[in-house]
Amino acid sequence: MEDYKKQWNTPGDTSTLRKRKNLSENTPLSKDPGRWTQDDPGSSNGTLAECHGSDSNNPPATLLLLLVVASLSFSTRFHRLSEPSHVCWDETHFGKMGSYYINRSFFFDVHPPLGKMLIGLAGYLTGYDGTFPFVKPGDKYEDHNYVGMRGFCAVLGSFLPIFAYLIVLELSQSSTAALITAAVLIFDTGCITISQYILLDPILMFFILAAVLCMVKFNHLTQRSFSASWWFWLVMTGASLTGALGVKFVGLFVILLVGLNTISDLWRLLGDLSLSMVDIAKHLVARVVGLIILPLFLYVTIFAIHFVVLNKSGPGDGFFSSAFQSRLIGNNLHNASMPEYLAYGSTITVKNLRIAGGYLHSHWHLYPEGVGAKQQQVTAYLHKDYNNVWRVHKQDHNESQSGPPDLVRHGDIIRLEHKETTRNLHSHLHEAPLTKKHFQVTGYGMNGTGDLNDLWQLEVCGGKKGDLVKVLRSKVRFLHRATGCVLYSSGKTLPKWGWEQVEVTCSPYLKETPSSQWNIEDHINPKLPNISLSLLKPHFLEILLESHIVMIRGNSGLKPKDNEMNSKPWHWPINYQGLRFSGVNETEYRVYLLGNPVLWWMNLASLGLYLIMSAVASVALQRGFSLEPKRKEHAHVLLRGGGLLLLGWLLHYAPFYTMGRVLYYHHYFPAMLFSSMLTGITLDVLFRSADLLLRPPYSDWLQRAGLMGLLFTVLYSFYLFHPLSYGMTGPLAHEPGSSMAGLKWMDSWEF
């Protein structure tokens, strides 16, 4: 037994120890370059200074390069910005939403509000008045001022190469690597196209890269903790994270990246035994404040502004609860007046109490063959519609014709008749269409004549026998008399035959959940006096939670349609298919979102190259081969800087494989940024390792030749493909007279 134990222990033992030793060896090394470039150039390590070239530790040169990058970036993005002068692709959504902010009418979208708010603001500041309807792509702007909004997006888009340049410079301390990255991004047709229109993506990517840049800057200040610049970058990281998340939920991935980085940072600090627990606690608290509390606060502020600005009723009302709607000017619940207590003979709408639950709804369509009984569908519907209207009847038919109507009380047995189709709300012992444990709910009977299965017992939650039912305020349940089940909204979306509305069932499980509770929203009874009802205003946090759940539901509800071509994640890195932004025919002005294929394929190849190189490097380190300091330095740049970027790429790409929602080509762009930065680092290290092949003077030539070749490839491919972003007219690419003739390298490209 003892022998075995030893066997088990020894290998693990030495290795863990060694690994830790390695780590502690590495940390000062990797910190070094950061320090000497910033503080005392060229002081310490001669070999390092040599291999890094003179360019990176020469501030004026760096600044000059940065200026070149910036000017190229801005000029490529602003070239022909106002063309085409019609609505392109998703501008129809985001331009419209910008207008909603200017008009202050409430709308609903699956993305958080910051991006659209900024677009609205940009439009407002540049003199757009919010009157253009943005009905469909291809509509001419005419004299509406749209260039301001496009320009705003283009400015943010122009920052991407600059940020990428700085990030790579910080990670690799090599301006060659940074320049490769910047060149790839500046001359990528996809990045140019996506930055030139009123879209959320340039804004999103701006914040993503800003967050990464601040994080990297922050990482390099470990030696000067709690200094002003340390705090500055920490706070800026947090703020950029808010920005990213505030534009699209894709921002969660960059939050994850920063989170993982912070955890590893804290872990390193914890292992540093020279720091006391108090110091570590300070570090922890600083990060919690900077990266959690501050962003959360800013995020909530964004929503607060959103709700304050949008105070008029608009197209998004029905998605939200009755209480929420009463805030909106122009909504029929705003300062509503209606009979206070539910009465027989009233016409009502019934809204489910689960968050973003719909109105009880029915329509002239039957359940299809094989889905329970072939009777009329009953669903929950999120929009306001005349088919949401029901009439309350007594169990028997003789209703008092004169005098004030009777009021409905807790425990009463009622019948609900659908006003439009005169069918009764009905349930029976058939399986519900989706939730098989529940029973089906249908519309049954004619002109209110049905059977015993149409009877429902109405109960006020927490009420006792004889209590009146308050409109809007009482939570009620509908118990089915015959089967004892309770009317329930499962929240699942019905297939096409149910018009993708929400399933309504009758649940035999009587547990009280919001899904089985309803409230009476509209209440019309001419025989009763209307009373002005001041609703309980919902708490801000409730609104926030509600809008998030609605957004998440909306996102997962975007299922691919059958006849729509949907893009698969594996299409993206190989640049399989782009997106048509504008124009189909020969006569139209065509813009096609497609990455510069040469650059994208180069990114893909260097991803593979990176994996091989880093595997070789890490095995060499683990095996303890004696390496020159220069090689060691390369290995660390690859493993640390490259590792961070690879993680970023993975986090922004891999999750799409698990998503059920409809996906588009442009979802890959954030990942593509990381991939391009990785390309910069990989190729740079590759070129620098040329002396593994050749002796010194020749290896330098090889390195230079490689760089020149690369630059030439980038420029020439941009020259070839630039009409994709700056617009094409004339014949399509498969005809010889086209400007893109011979460039349709893949059948799936559509230009």
Place this chain on the structure above:
Amino acid sequence: MVFLFSSFNFHSHKIRVAVMLHLPLMVTAQVDLVLVLVTVLSLWTRLCHLSYPNAVVFDEVYYGQFVSLYMKRVFFIDDSGPPLGHMILALGAYLGGFDGNFAWNRIGAEYPCSVSVWTLRFLPALCGALCVPLVYLLTLELKFSHLSALGAALLLLLENSLIVQSRFMLLESVLIFFVLLAFFSYLCFYNAPSSSWFRYGWLLLCGASCGAAIGVKYMGLFSYLLLLGVASLHTWNLIGDRTVSHLSVCVQCVCRFFCLLVLPVLLYVFWFYVHLSILSHSGPHDQLMSSAFQASLRGGLSRITQGQPLEVAYGSQVTLKSSASQPIPCWLHSHKANYPIRYENGRGSSHQQQVTCYPFKDVNNWWIVKDPDRQEMMVSSPPRPVRHGDVIQLVHGMTSRFLNSHDVAAPMSPHAQEVSGYINFNVSMAAQNLWRVDISNREVESDVWKTILSEVRLIHVNTSAVLKLSGVSLPDWGFRQLEIVAEKLFKANTGNLGWTVEEHRYGTSQEQKEREVELHSPSHIDVDRKISFWAKFLELQWKMLTVKQEDSEHKYSSSPLEWITMETNIAYWLHSSSNAQIHLIGNPVSWGVANFSLLAYQVLAVFYLLRRRRGFKDLPHGVWCKFVCLGCVCVGGWLVNFVPFLLMEKTLFLYHYLPALCYLYLLSPALLEHMHTHLLSSVTYQRALCVWASAVLLSVFLSYRTFCPLTYGNPELSANELRGLKWRDSWDILYRRR
């Protein structure tokens, strides 16, 4: 049986068989009686009264049909998993002499006496029973004491859900067995002294059991990946070990690579090889496969296609099958009925003859390939074969209408073009009936259009749209047949555009009347076409992964989060007249113990990790390694077998949780031992812990006893007793009202 055990126990630590070469010849054997006892008990709990109930229980109805098909050697596709599991079940049936003649049509149907129920259920039950000693040995290999090993074995032994799942013709117990075997053999390999070559035997066994586990259910992949992770971590440490020579490191890495990566893959393919060699007859799922695949099966398509001419020529009479198998396989079809002038939604149509896709063999599926430049519709001699890029016309055999498409919206998919049989109404709608033949697999085959082998896209010459099955059914006016459209190439998904010629003969008649007679006559003659095993394997695998599962909810389906607290159960069987019933319900006490230990391990691990990072070494190094290894295997095993289900969008059941649960049962006693030896300093606490542990074990046993009637379906309980067993409101326990 005795032999089985002695050989099985050979490698456990307590047993050393020492053979001395001195005289007198001595054989000393030590037998771990506890292990034997546990094994016997486990066999007893799993195997006794195995043939009760003598009726189809739950998913037996699903697996049973495949067993029958194996017995009849009829081809089928099961998208739920690879074939090894089904083959093991079929082996049991084969040994019992089952002839495949039993219709598995509903749960609860009585087996006739010709079916040997015992043998059908024997193999899964045996695997389930062997899991218990395996857990015992595994705990020992994790370097914990025999007492812990006994505890783990007892938890597994007294787990009602595992017993239920083992006792029927189901696959989870087989899966769990192979997974545990894989981990056990890997640890044996790892713990063996590095000088012995014998340990590579363990590694081979490990690779083989991984291959088997994946072959039984795709779920085995999760555990396999974990094992790979653990193995690569160990290999990484080996690489960093500078006392080992470079050569030795290389050799060891290659060995591990071969045993743990190559071997499982080879085995996985091998299962399919066996599967395909057994199933040589055509059957109900033929239609899902390509024509070439079908032709390789005996009976079915090969009977029809035998002796057809290979190359399609001008004048050929053909039926065209869509290579899209969604929603159902079908043939290009037309009939004497026109599109309605106006559809329900008010859109207009061309009112020309309908062209549809029809899922049954029919004389209206015949089309004639015609050369646009010539009049005749018979094959010239010698035949002029149609090649890639040629332009043809397709004439419907029975009605002589030309296949036509034009810029009119299709009936159900208005974004695509309508396809019709052309009728000239003199309304300035000229015929556009030229189609270009585009053979998409011409690299593999040849650029001549071949029967069955070539996959052809028909591209409309005027509009360069491609003939396509849209997948939507037409309403009543189209007899609920499937809609055919022509869609622009770049819009259409590339998946389902191909058409294959299935039936084919050279036409000999020029006159319409003669031709109708010819079309009605059966086709004939004889050739045998074979495709390679690899082609068949890849096609079958692709189909298995892409056939869409209905993700509708089942009455007993549940969501993963409900499994942890066992909010749900599954009714497996209810006696046709009495209250006797079998449920998949776990032992609630063990379930609680498992959850508690999972939580406790995580808390402890975080605590230790933080302390170690600050330089406090609470545990000696060896103990720490043991603790980490326990976590990697057990908590890791639970995570990889549980978390993926949270992301899955398919119908899930409680039994999907059982593999994850086994890992927790492995964890609990080991963790208890760890606390006992390393956390509790005073003897009093240690004693208290022992008392507490025995009390828990006792209550595990009691709750096992309590739920026994629901586990074995015997004895029958009264309605009141059943109500007493309903420990959770959400459990569905059935009572008959009398």
